[in-house]
Amino acid sequence: xxxxxxxxxxxxxxxxxxxxxxxxxxxxxxxxxxxxxxxxxxxxxxxxxxxxxxxxxxxxxxxxxxxxxxxxxxxxxxxxxxxxxxxxxxxxxxxxxxxxxxxxxxxxxxxxxxxxxxxxxxxxxxxxxxxxxxxxxxxxxxxxxxxxxxxxxxxxxxxxxxxxxxxxxxxxxxxxxxxxxxxxxxxxxxxxxxxxxxxxxxxxxxxxxxxxxxxxxxxxxxxxxxxxxxxxxxxxxxxxxxxxxxxxxxxxxxxxxxxx
Amino acid sequence: xxxxxxxxxxxxxxxxxxxxxxxxxxxxxxxxxxxxxxxxxxxxxxxxxxxxxxxxxxxxxxxxxxxxxxxxxxxxxxxxxxxxxxxxxxxxxxxxxxxxxxxxxxxxxxxxxxxxxxxxxxxxxxxxxxxxxxxxxxxxxxxxxxxxxxxxxxxxxxxxxxxxxxxxxxxxxxxxxxxxxxxxxxxxxxxxxxxxxxxxxxxxxxxxxxxxxxxxxxxxxxxxxxxxxxxxxxxxxxxxxxxxxxxxxxxxxxxxxxxxxxxxxxxxxx
Amino acid sequence: xxxxxxxxxxxxxxxxxxxxxxxxxxxxxxxxxxxxxxxxxxxxxxxxxxxxxxxxxxxxxxxxxxxxxxxxxxxxxxxxxxxxxxxxxxxxxxxxxxxxxxxxxxxxxxxxxxxxxxxxxxxxxxxxxxxxxxxxxxxxxxxxxxxxxxxxxx
Numbered sequence: 001x002x003x004x005x006x007x008x009x010x011x012x013x014x015x016x017x018x019x020x021x022x023x024x025x026x027x028x029x030x031x032x033x034x035x036x037x038x039x040x041x042x043x044x045x046x047x048x049x050x051x052x053x054x055x056x057x058x059x060x061x062x063x064x065x066x067x068x069x070x071x072x073x074x075x076x077x078x079x080x081x082x083x084x085x086x087x088x089x090x091x092x093x094x095x096x097x098x099x100x101x102x103x104x105x106x107x108x109x110x111x112x113x114x115x116x117x118x119x120x121x122x123x124x125x126x127x128x129x130x131x132x133x134x135x136x137x138x139x140x141x142x143x144x145x146x147x148x149x150x151x152x153x154x155x156x157x158x159x160x161x162x163x164x165x166x167x168x169x170x171x172x173x174x175x176x177x178x179x180x181x182x183x184x185x186x187x188x189x190x191x192x193x194x195x196x197x198x199x200x201x202x203x204x205x206x207x208x209x210x211x212x213x214x215x216x217x218x219x220x221x222x223x224x225x226x227x228x229x230x231x232x233x234x235x236x237x238x239x240x241x242x243x244x245x246x247x248x249x250x251x252x253x254x255x256x257x258x259x260x
Numbered sequence: 261x262x263x264x265x266x267x268x269x270x271x272x273x274x275x276x277x278x279x280x281x282x283x284x285x286x287x288x289x290x291x292x293x294x295x296x297x298x299x300x301x302x303x304x305x306x307x308x309x310x311x312x313x314x315x316x317x318x319x320x321x322x323x324x325x326x327x328x329x330x331x332x333x334x335x336x337x338x339x340x341x342x343x344x345x346x347x348x349x350x351x352x353x354x355x356x357x358x359x360x361x362x363x364x365x366x367x368x369x370x371x372x373x374x375x376x377x378x379x380x381x382x383x384x385x386x387x388x389x390x391x392x393x394x395x396x397x398x399x400x401x402x403x404x405x406x407x408x409x410x411x412x413x414x415x416x417x418x419x420x421x422x423x424x425x426x427x428x429x430x431x432x433x434x435x436x437x438x439x440x441x442x443x444x445x446x447x448x449x450x451x452x453x454x455x456x457x458x459x460x461x462x463x464x465x466x467x468x469x470x471x472x473x474x475x476x477x478x479x480x481x482x483x484x485x486x487x488x489x490x491x492x493x494x495x496x497x498x499x500x501x502x503x504x505x506x507x508x509x510x511x512x513x514x515x516x517x518x519x520x521x522x523x524x525x526x527x528x529x530x
Numbered sequence: 531x532x533x534x535x536x537x538x539x540x541x542x543x544x545x546x547x548x549x550x551x552x553x554x555x556x557x558x559x560x561x562x563x564x565x566x567x568x569x570x571x572x573x574x575x576x577x578x579x580x581x582x583x584x585x586x587x588x589x590x591x592x593x594x595x596x597x598x599x600x601x602x603x604x605x606x607x608x609x610x611x612x613x614x615x616x617x618x619x620x621x622x623x624x625x626x627x628x629x630x631x632x633x634x635x636x637x638x639x640x641x642x643x644x645x646x647x648x649x650x651x652x653x654x655x656x657x658x659x660x661x662x663x664x665x666x667x668x669x670x671x672x673x674x675x676x677x678x679x680x681x682x683x684x
């Protein structure tokens with residue numbers, strides 16, 4: 001019994017120590033972007049995490065929008081409310097699906113790659129040698145990646161929403177023969193820019209920070225062996241997904257659930 | 261050679277987890293020479309270099325670089341101090357996303373505001389010194405191990421440091437590139453007036469160029485002296501290491517229960 | 531550091547596309563308009579029951595959108611709902627004084643909006659005037675109740 005309490009205590013201490021380390025890590029990294037060189041490093045990471053994730057995010061968005069419209073249409077048509085299709089597709093995408101699914105895809109596509117890349121740099125002593133040259137790897141390697149992820153994911157989320165809404169239009173209007181005017185009209189009447197688009201963006205910014213933070217921290221903090229890298233990559237995807245889904249509930253409760 | 265050592269390690273203690281790596285190490289590294297630090301695998305030689313470079317902090321004791329305590333500097337002062345040191349990592353540690361030229365130019369670009377033409381001249385000079393001026397457009401992945409280490413050496417001397425730390429420079433090299441590296445280290449040390457610290461367990465090569473040798477084992481300095489002095493040292497542990505005898509005070513067998521008892525106990529499993 | 535034009539272009543296009551996407555979400559999906567405020571005028575209308583009418587709901591005339599609901603609050607003098615309508619400035623001093631406002635529903639379950647229909651009064655409505663003649667939202671329960679009581683009395 002005693003030993004279990006002890007083990008729980010040790011686990012708690014380790015957890016808080018890790019959180020503390022991650023917090024200090026974030027604080028030290030976040031400040032590093034002012035120089036022109038830094039700006040260019042950020043641009044390169046934007047290309048890596050943003051532009052190269054675009055294809056998977058847009059294709060997923062298109063299909064999710066199409067499926068939403070197809071499923072929604074068959075249900076709404078029972079109530080004679082198929083004109084509310086646009087509203088349903090747009091609200092589900094903007095408030096919920098676009099921020100969450102884009103963040104999950106981002107964690108799988110870009111987050112795991114960031115972890116592996118930084119981990120490999122650690123394993124091959126590139127981070128150490130950078131330190132010995134007198135360059136802080138937190139500012140040189142981690143900061144541009146952190147900021148690029150923070151900017152790229154919200155943009156990807158916007159793309160996801162736009163393509164998804166268009167996918168819903170393709171299925172609901174072009175294929176199933178709904179009325180285009182009511183698709184857009186109902187949508188415009190029910191979507192509030194600040195409450196729906198804005199809150200979706202806030203969600204996305206929070207997810208972007210959390211996913212990128214987890215990814216770079218796991219890369220920076222891993223055991224520099226090939227096994228360590230593979231474990232850290234897995235951890236990035238698992239932790240990011242759990243964090244995104246858990247935070248999504250909290251944020252939804254605060255934003256749309258009437259809490260606070 | 262001045263009387264005060266350029267790098268002094270005093271009473272260094274360092275533990276990783278429950279395992280003591282250093283239990284009171286004292287080193288004095290004079291300015292301008294090649295000092296070798298030798299010891300069996302796992303004796304923490306790389307850790308020692310990281311302590312000297314300020315990447316790790318000792319549990320007790322201190323490291324003085326040119327009279328100043330490395331671990332009592334502000335982050336900024338430490339980074340400034342590191343500009344006076346170069347370190348050659350075991351793997352070379354070239355930045356894999358930059359080509360050879362950019363790797364060597366990296367320290368110049370981040371620490372100086374030199375115009376592009378001058379950076380180019382300096383980089384080509386350093387590459388010429390290691391004989392790889394022709395490989396400037398290659399990526400680190402395309403280089404052989406020996407070439408990567410020479411490029412890393414060119415990068416380490418790019419800012420004309422006063423001290424170079426070599427971490428296992430000869431490991432995994434074929435005889436030719438090993439010979440090239442030995443000559444290179446010796447020549448650079450003479451030509452640039454550097455202070456070199458070589459951490460290695462390649463006895464033959466290291467002893468040919470070292471001016472002074474420390475042998476580390478069990479977390480302490482076991483012996484030190486000139487290569488000639490160590491060669492005739494009577495301490496059985498030193499002589500085993502220096503002459504590479506398979507069995508001696510450092511046993512061939514990892515500690516285990518008696519062989520026969522182990523074989524005869526058939527308690528299942530392993 | 532070597533610079534790659536295609537990469538810079540790619541990131542530029544990516545960010546531009548993101549911003550355009552946000553504009554699309556604002557204009558096409560949320561129905562925001564770029565028209566500057568000040569091109570509108572306000573009318574007030576009191577309704578006994580607004581049903582599910584929301585701020586920013588459409589105001590139409592003969593099916594054409596001519597404005598939006600700006601605000602809804604409770605009028606404590608009469609204990610009914612005061613709805614502020616924001617209409618296109620073109621209609622200022624054009625609508626007859628006996629114009630009526632009704633809360634209508636698009637389809638059976640669609641969103642509710644305000645429909646205006648003109649009367650024949652020569653005098654016109656100016657900014658800040660009130661609409662006297664209003665028709666409340668149809669509440670389904672009341673409708674059913676009426677229907678049932680009619681059946682019983684028959």
